[in-house]
Amino acid sequence: MARQQLLPVCAVVLVIFSLALTCSASTYVVGGNSGWDISTDLDSWTLGKRFLVGDVLLFQYSSSHSVMEVVPQDFDGCNMSNPISSSSTGNTSIPLTAPGDKFFVCGNKLHCLGGMKLQVTVDDNRSAAPAPAPAMEPGAPGSHPRPSTKSDNPSSVVPSIGFVHDGSVSVVVVFLGFMASFMWIASV
Ligand SMILES: [Cu+2]
Numbered sequence: 001m002a003r004q005q006l007l008p009v010c011a012v013v014l015v016i017f018s019l020a021l022t023c024s025a026s027t028y029v030v031g032g033n034s035g036w037d038i039s040t041d042l043d044s045w046t047l048g049k050r051f052l053v054g055d056v057l058l059f060q061y062s063s064s065h066s067v068m069e070v071v072p073q074d075f076d077g078c079n080m081s082n083p084i085s086s087s088s089t090g091n092t093s094i095p096l097t098a099p100g101d102k103f104f105v106c107g108n109k110l111h112c113l114g115g116m117k118l119q120v121t122v123d124d125n126r127s128a129a130p131a132p133a134p135a136m137e138p139g140a141p142g143s144h145p146r147p148s149t150k151s152d153n154p155s156s157v158v159p160s161i162g163f164v165h166d167g168s169v170s171v172v173v174v175f176l177g178f179m180a181s182f183m184w185i186a187s188v
Helices: 002-022 042-046 109-113 167-187
Strands: 027-029 056-060 067-070 085-087 091-095 100-105 117-123
Touching: 042 117, 067 091
Parallel strands: 027 056
Antiparallel strands: 056 091, 067 085, 067 100, 100 117
């Protein structure tokens, strides 16, 4: 029967979909298109990002720069005398292997003092993933568009179902609804 053939397919799709939501490791090119550079606004770049154990930071930079990981005590004053690690290949991958704060600076002290430094907080991805608090930065590119009180698109009004609060939850609900109707139609 068609329904029996569809069930495994649905299950596989569902599993892949869930994995993509929960366990995907990401590689972040530090600074985005500007890369690891004195002109890059690195504070803005980290806004709205949640770094997890398993993710990778990729530093791309010209030969006038380098990457040093330093201890927190050396971060503010750009003290490069005792780095945890150092690289100047122009293309440095740093895997985030443990939760906690990590501190990176350019090995050129003047660049570091000029702001070419990066602090990231790495979260343990085994803990259930609460969305990063969206309330404080209205200007940040958020993943959850705030529902507008003045809807300019009436067809997009979501029926008021009590449990649809979070973006990912609603995606799952919609997806499950879609699969259920699909299987129901296929089994008729
Ligand atoms: Cu530099």
